[in-house]
Amino acid sequence: MPRMSHPHLPRVPISLDEYNELYTLVFEELDCDDEYPLGTSISLDPSCSEVDVYRKLPSSPRIEYGGYITAESIQYWEGDAESVIIEQNKLCTWHSHPVTHPWADLPSWIDLHRFLRYPNVRHILVGNRLLWVMDKDEDTVAYCRRLLEWEAANLTSTFSSILDTAKARDARSDDVWCEATQMYAITVLREIGWDSVKDWPDQLERDPLSSSVSLLREQLGIAVRLYLRLSHTAGTNLS
């Protein structure tokens, strides 16, 4: 993962060797070897500001998009209504929620779990009205380490148990796997210290522009900046 100096790309928060070691210390091989669909590319003008790059990220009323950002371009592909494959070992990754979803403007439990669990250093969530720019810094690395070490000891047994419970409750449902994945993410985030993790969706009814940002910093060590998506608000940093 190279170091880059483009403003829309993050810097690895610790030495590259240490960072790579963190993400291979616990799991010998990262399980992010999905087959990636053929994507689309948007070229970036070098004069584009950081937030204006993120404002080019596409979204749809009904499906998720996801991909990654390089120095020169945005790469992306389509997902479905609930998820999209993300190439998690890229420096700067992103995904968009369907804008009509009631929780479009909030990262999901699975989004937060995956951000800490995989080596991407920055992840941008494109919501309906908001852009969430989530970064890992030195403080975040401690939470990543805690999560990875917990998973090394508990992932298989915990996920199996959650999956069995979900199947027993509704054996016919096609959504059992999705439900178990979400419940697993909630479990892991609670295990690494987020006591009120279940209350997270209520943030949208409270004050997402300040309390959500400080909550993610305090509970998961994630550095968040929020921006409005609309171009007429260019440069407005709501954090």
Ligand SMILES: [Zn+2]
């Ligand atoms: Zn999401």
